[in-house]
Amino acid sequence: MSDHHTYKKIEIIGSSRNSTDEAINNALAEASKSVRNMEWFEVVDTRGHIENGRVGHYQVTLKIGFKVSDS
Amino acid sequence: MSDHHTYKKIEIIGSSRNSTDEAINNALAEASKSVRNMEWFEVVDTRGHIENGRVGHYQVTLKIGFKVSDS
Amino acid sequence: MSDHHTYKKIEIIGSSRNSTDEAINNALAEASKSVRNMEWFEVVDTRGHIENGRVGHYQVTLKIGFKVSDS
Amino acid sequence: MSDHHTYKKIEIIGSSRNSTDEAINNALAEASKSVRNMEWFEVVDTRGHIENGRVGHYQVTLKIGFKVSDS
Amino acid sequence: MSDHHTYKKIEIIGSSRNSTDEAINNALAEASKSVRNMEWFEVVDTRGHIENGRVGHYQVTLKIGFKVSDS
Amino acid sequence: MSDHHTYKKIEIIGSSRNSTDEAINNALAEASKSVRNMEWFEVVDTRGHIENGRVGHYQVTLKIGFKVSDS
Amino acid sequence: MSDHHTYKKIEIIGSSRNSTDEAINNALAEASKSVRNMEWFEVVDTRGHIENGRVGHYQVTLKIGFKVSDS
Amino acid sequence: MSDHHTYKKIEIIGSSRNSTDEAINNALAEASKSVRNMEWFEVVDTRGHIENGRVGHYQVTLKIGFKVSDS
Amino acid sequence: MSDHHTYKKIEIIGSSRNSTDEAINNALAEASKSVRNMEWFEVVDTRGHIENGRVGHYQVTLKIGFKVSDS
Amino acid sequence: MSDHHTYKKIEIIGSSRNSTDEAINNALAEASKSVRNMEWFEVVDTRGHIENGRVGHYQVTLKIGFKVSDS
Amino acid sequence: MSDHHTYKKIEIIGSSRNSTDEAINNALAEASKSVRNMEWFEVVDTRGHIENGRVGHYQVTLKIGFKVSDS
Amino acid sequence: MSDHHTYKKIEIIGSSRNSTDEAINNALAEASKSVRNMEWFEVVDTRGHIENGRVGHYQVTLKIGFKVSDS
Numbered sequence: 001m002s003d004h005h006t007y008k009k010i011e012i013i014g015s016s017r018n019s020t021d022e023a024i025n026n027a028l029a030e031a032s033k034s035v036r037n038m039e040w041f042e043v044v045d046t047r048g049h050i051e052n053g054r055v056g057h058y059q060v061t062l063k064i065g066f067k068v069s070d071s
Numbered sequence: 072m073s074d075h076h077t078y079k080k081i082e083i084i085g086s087s088r089n090s091t092d093e094a095i096n097n098a099l100a101e102a103s104k105s106v107r108n109m110e111w112f113e114v115v116d117t118r119g120h121i122e123n124g125r126v127g128h129y130q131v132t133l134k135i136g137f138k139v140s141d142s
Numbered sequence: 143m144s145d146h147h148t149y150k151k152i153e154i155i156g157s158s159r160n161s162t163d164e165a166i167n168n169a170l171a172e173a174s175k176s177v178r179n180m181e182w183f184e185v186v187d188t189r190g191h192i193e194n195g196r197v198g199h200y201q202v203t204l205k206i207g208f209k210v211s212d213s
Numbered sequence: 214m215s216d217h218h219t220y221k222k223i224e225i226i227g228s229s230r231n232s233t234d235e236a237i238n239n240a241l242a243e244a245s246k247s248v249r250n251m252e253w254f255e256v257v258d259t260r261g262h263i264e265n266g267r268v269g270h271y272q273v274t275l276k277i278g279f280k281v282s283d284s
Numbered sequence: 285m286s287d288h289h290t291y292k293k294i295e296i297i298g299s300s301r302n303s304t305d306e307a308i309n310n311a312l313a314e315a316s317k318s319v320r321n322m323e324w325f326e327v328v329d330t331r332g333h334i335e336n337g338r339v340g341h342y343q344v345t346l347k348i349g350f351k352v353s354d355s
Numbered sequence: 356m357s358d359h360h361t362y363k364k365i366e367i368i369g370s371s372r373n374s375t376d377e378a379i380n381n382a383l384a385e386a387s388k389s390v391r392n393m394e395w396f397e398v399v400d401t402r403g404h405i406e407n408g409r410v411g412h413y414q415v416t417l418k419i420g421f422k423v424s425d426s
Numbered sequence: 427m428s429d430h431h432t433y434k435k436i437e438i439i440g441s442s443r444n445s446t447d448e449a450i451n452n453a454l455a456e457a458s459k460s461v462r463n464m465e466w467f468e469v470v471d472t473r474g475h476i477e478n479g480r481v482g483h484y485q486v487t488l489k490i491g492f493k494v495s496d497s
Numbered sequence: 498m499s500d501h502h503t504y505k506k507i508e509i510i511g512s513s514r515n516s517t518d519e520a521i522n523n524a525l526a527e528a529s530k531s532v533r534n535m536e537w538f539e540v541v542d543t544r545g546h547i548e549n550g551r552v553g554h555y556q557v558t559l560k561i562g563f564k565v566s567d568s
Numbered sequence: 569m570s571d572h573h574t575y576k577k578i579e580i581i582g583s584s585r586n587s588t589d590e591a592i593n594n595a596l597a598e599a600s601k602s603v604r605n606m607e608w609f610e611v612v613d614t615r616g617h618i619e620n621g622r623v624g625h626y627q628v629t630l631k632i633g634f635k636v637s638d639s
Numbered sequence: 640m641s642d643h644h645t646y647k648k649i650e651i652i653g654s655s656r657n658s659t660d661e662a663i664n665n666a667l668a669e670a671s672k673s674v675r676n677m678e679w680f681e682v683v684d685t686r687g688h689i690e691n692g693r694v695g696h697y698q699v700t701l702k703i704g705f706k707v708s709d710s
Numbered sequence: 711m712s713d714h715h716t717y718k719k720i721e722i723i724g725s726s727r728n729s730t731d732e733a734i735n736n737a738l739a740e741a742s743k744s745v746r747n748m749e750w751f752e753v754v755d756t757r758g759h760i761e762n763g764r765v766g767h768y769q770v771t772l773k774i775g776f777k778v779s780d781s
Numbered sequence: 782m783s784d785h786h787t788y789k790k791i792e793i794i795g796s797s798r799n800s801t802d803e804a805i806n807n808a809l810a811e812a813s814k815s816v817r818n819m820e821w822f823e824v825v826d827t828r829g830h831i832e833n834g835r836v837g838h839y840q841v842t843l844k845i846g847f848k849v850s851d852s
Contacts, residue, residue: 003514004511004512004513004514004520004523004554005512006509006510006511006512006523006524006527006528007509007510008507008508008509008510009508009509009510009558010363010508011363011364011365011366011418011508012361012362012363012364013361013362013363013364013420014359014361015359015360015361016359017358017359019092020091020092020162021161021162021197021200023359024190024197025196025197026359026361027361028192028195028196028197029195029196030361030423031195031361032195038192038195039191039192040189040190040191040192041189041190041192041197042187042188042189043187043188043189045113045114046113046114047111047112047113047114048095048111048112049110049111050099050109050110050111050112050135053099053100053102053103053109054096054099054100055092055095055096055099055112057359058092061364063508064192065510068527074230075227075228075229075230075236075239075270076228077225077226077227077228077239077240077243077244078225078226079223079224079225079226080224080225080226080274081224081292082292082293082294082347083290083291083292083293084290084291084292084293084349085288085290086288086289086290087288088287088288090163091162091163094288097288097290098290101290101352102290116184116185117184117185118182118183118184118185119166119182119183120181120182121170121180121181121182121183121206124170124171124173124174124180125167125170125171126163126166126167126170126183128288129163132293134224136226139243145443146440146441146442146443146449146452146483147441148438148439148440148441148452148453148456148457149438149439150436150437150438150439151437151438151439151487152437152576153576153577153578153579153631154574154575154576154577155574155575155576155577155633156572156574157572157573157574158572159571159572165572168572168574169574172574172636173574199572203577205437207439210456216301217298217299217300217301217307217310217341218299219296219297219298219299219310219311219314219315220296220297221294221295221296221297222295222296222297222345223295232376233375233376233659234658234659234694234697237687237694238693238694241689241692241693241694242692242693244692245692251689251692252688252689253686253687253688253689254686254687254689254694255684255685255686256684256685256686258397258398259397259398260395260396260397260398261379261395261396262394262395263383263393263394263395263396263419266383266384266386266387266393267380267383267384268376268379268380268383268396271376276295277689278297281296281314303731304446304730304731305445305446305481305484308474308481309480309481312476312479312480312481313479313480315479316479322476322479323475323476324473324474324475324476325473325474325476325481326471326472326473327471327472327473329752329753330752330753331750331751331752331753332734332750332751333749333750334738334748334749334750334751334774337738337739337741337742337748338735338738338739339731339734339735339738339751342731348476365505366505366506366507366508366560367503367504367505367506368503368504368505368506368562369501369503370501370502370503371501372500372501374660375659375660378501381501381503382503385503385565386503400681400682401681401682402679402680402681402682403663403679403680404678404679405667405677405678405679405680405703408667408668408670408671408677409664409667409668410660410663410664410667410680412501413660416506429585430582430583430584430585430591430594430625431583432580432581432582432583432594432595432598432599433580433581434578434579434580434581435579435580435581435629436579446730447729447730447765447768450758450765451764451765454760454763454764454765455763455764457763458763464760464763465759465760466757466758466759466760467757467758467760467765468755468756468757469755469756469757489579490760491581494598516589517588517589517801518800518801518836518839521829521836522835522836525831525834525835525836526834526835528834529834535831535834536830536831537828537829537830537831538828538829538831538836539826539827539828540826540827540828542610542611543610543611544608544609544610544611545592545608545609546607546608547596547606547607547608547609547632550596550597550599550600550606551593551596551597552589552592552593552596552609555589561831587802588801588802613823613824614823614824615821615822615823615824616805616821616822617820617821618809618819618820618821618822618845621809621810621812621813621819622806622809622810623802623805623806623809623822626802642798643795643796643797643798643804643807643838644796645793645794645795645796645807645808645811645812646793646794647791647792647793647794648792648793648794648842649718649792650718650719650720650721650773650792651716651717651718651719652716652717652718652719652775653714653716654714654715654716655714656713656714662714665714665716666716669716669778670716696714700719702792704794707811720789721789721790721791721844722787722788722789722790723787723788723789723790723846724785724787725785725786725787726785727784727785733785736785736787737787740787740849741787767785771790
């Protein structure tokens with residue numbers, strides 16, 4: 001067993017009609033379908049679409065860090 | 072009719088006693104009084120006032136992008 | 143009495159299982175135990191831990207500005 | 214007559230199906246309909262839409278500087 | 285009366301033959317001709333023209349924040 | 356059908372002997388061999404090799420955003 | 427005696443009704459009441475309040491570096 | 498054979514108990530298990546864990562550039 | 569016992585005649601004299617003095633994160 | 640013969656009435672009059688003068704890297 | 711005579727015991743001994759030494775742009 | 782004798798097969814052949830070439846500050 005680990009980061013954008021926090025969770029839910037060992041996220045950017053003078057979708061760009069499984 | 076569009080961005084700061092998301096919507100509500108064709112926003116900065124050791128107002132600086140109407 | 147004031151900033155990280163906004167308030171609550179005259183905060187970074195494909199903790203790094211008491 | 218001048222900057226996004234340089238000129242052409250005394254531009258961001266695996270539109274965000282007319 | 289306020293920011297460049305501080309005040313003086321409720325400024329950039337090996341004009345780019353009057 | 360979408364971004368560098376715009380299209384052409392649903396690109400960096408005192412290759416680093424297909 | 431030294435940095439905001447340079451000195455004067463061995467400062471941000479269309483207070487955010495006394 | 502090449506970049510974090518340089522090599526060793534044609538790396542961030550008042554692990558975030566094999 | 573924690577960050581500069589890695593450890597050793605519960609560091613800046621055309625001292629600016637003890 | 644090389648970078652601004660790409664080549668042509676062994680360039684900034692509501696000159700700021708000849 | 715010009719930028723640090731503005735002029739005065747056709751400067755960084763709790767020297771880092779004489 | 786000094790900065794890239802620290806010293810050694818009065822360096826960027834899945838060369842971009850000799 002190694003005494004060090006390697007991690008990768010991917011960049012992903014989640015969206016939500018309801019809140020920035022839900023947009024983060026939506027991104028994580030989608031990423032978890034194909035990525036294992038996700039450990040942390042970093043918010044890179046927050047933006048959104050406007051519909052009728054209100055937020056239509058919150059869009060949050062994340063970096064997600066996950067452990068490389070055999071490292 | 073043109074095959075391209077032109078957009079402008081303005082910088083605006085919304086505030087709310089309740090949440091960062093509401094501060095965003097308050098900024099959009101105010102901007103929509105004078106700006107038409109608003110399409111997207113970008114969060115530039117999040118800060119706020121502190122009252123009695125708690126958040127007094129959340130203040131979110133946005134850039135709002137809108138289509139120039141005759142472009 | 144002086145006609146100008148001096149402020150200091152400290153950097154602090156609050157966390158919450160529930161929301162980014164609560165993470166901000168948790169940081170302020172903790173800081174208020176030892177810092178007086180806190181006036182504003184600035185969000186520097188938003189990130190968090192992932193547990194079971196969802197946000198485990200939101201972690202928000204703030205700078206908190208407070209007036210130096212005898213300035 | 215003053216010995217100094219004041220300038221303002223606005224932020225505008227031009228687009229073009231053909232090139233980044235044309236996107237810049239399209240932004241200037243649109244801005245010149247309502248802004249006088251434009252003197253310089255600064256490219257802030259270059260991006261675009263993708264259609265069928267190729268650039269659909271180049272989108273260039275500019276800041277445009279213009280002299281305030283009675284300064 | 286609302287319990288929150290909305291602010292806008294504009295970007296403006298003041299200049300002065302004498303000092304950076306005067307360039308800031310020249311920008312504010314010009315802006316105050318058309319903008320009401322100006323509350324704060326942020327220095328974005330300091331530069332200038334050189335004449336005969338000395339500063340010809342100091343040029344200071346500011347963002348000026350002002351309250352939207354009916355918010 | 357979901358009311359929100361998830362996007363990923365990859366970082367890719369295209370090159371061209373002829374122009375920066377062609378370097379962008381070369382990157383998109385290569386990416387389209389393995390990535391579906393590409394929607395937008397963002398220019399991150401522009402640089403190049405020099406040969407005989409002229410541009411040998413323009414090299415443009417892009418981020419490409421694409422919709423995760425089943426989101 | 428060690429052949430190396432350790433320094434700390436604190437972040438402080440000085441203000442002045444008169445000039446940016448005086449705001450820097452006001453910050454240093456206040457910091458010197460509680461910090462010893464201050465060696466250098468770095469200007470992080472310059473801004474201010476506006477009163478009646480002129481600068482009310484210049485506000486300069488500094489980092490101040492000082493030697494840890496027993497290092 | 499094409500007269501231009503396409504490269505991709507991935508973001509990876511290597512760690513080491515011994516040095517920042519070894520953390521870089523550990524990241525490359527892990528990446529080389531699944532990525533071919535790696536040509537260069539860029540250090541994005543250096544940080545680490547602290548154990549007993551000393552560095553426990555150095556953690557270096559890299560971007561690794563590799564040639565797309567059939568470009 | 570709380571289900572969340574609060575952390576603070578301080579900024580410190582370590583130096584070494586021998587290596588950047590040792591400069592980091594020297595900073596941690598000094599900080600550990602007065603700070604408990606240090607958990608991680610982030611390298612903010614690397615620089616140094618030059619003596620006789622060689623590195624005299626490596627100087628590494630770190631942010632050190634530590635848990636607030638009663639949070 | 641050394642097993643390593645040293646490079647220097649200079650910062651130069653090229654201009655062109657026709658295109659950003661030509662502005663890059665004009666900068667390289669001028670630099671090649673006095674600099675040997677130029678190997679790569681990095682675009683730092685793109686801006687320009689406006690004449691009659693169109694681009695008068697594109698101005699591209701480059702860093703040019705060249706090998707120190709006897710390294 | 712060419713219809714375009716080439717400029718170079720150098721980076722220089724001026725200092726003054728009296729003011730930031732004088733530090734800028736001191737840098738220009740020194741640069742003008744060896745550089746011709748200086749046209750503009752950009753302030754990159756402002757810092758200084760502290761002596762006895764006051765500013766000892768203001769140090770302003772500038773980039774100076776000058777026209778390449780035969781371009 | 783003047784009561785202030787002027788410094789210049791140059792940008793240089795050192796490389797080494799062995800370590801980032803040696804790359805820094807190699808850059809300084811090369812620079813010292815033509816530059817006198819070098820006082821400090823700042824690390825701007827760290828990257829390198831990859832050979833056979835390991836670091837081939839570490840490449841460290843530095844800014845080197847030196848006193849202008851007659852200032």
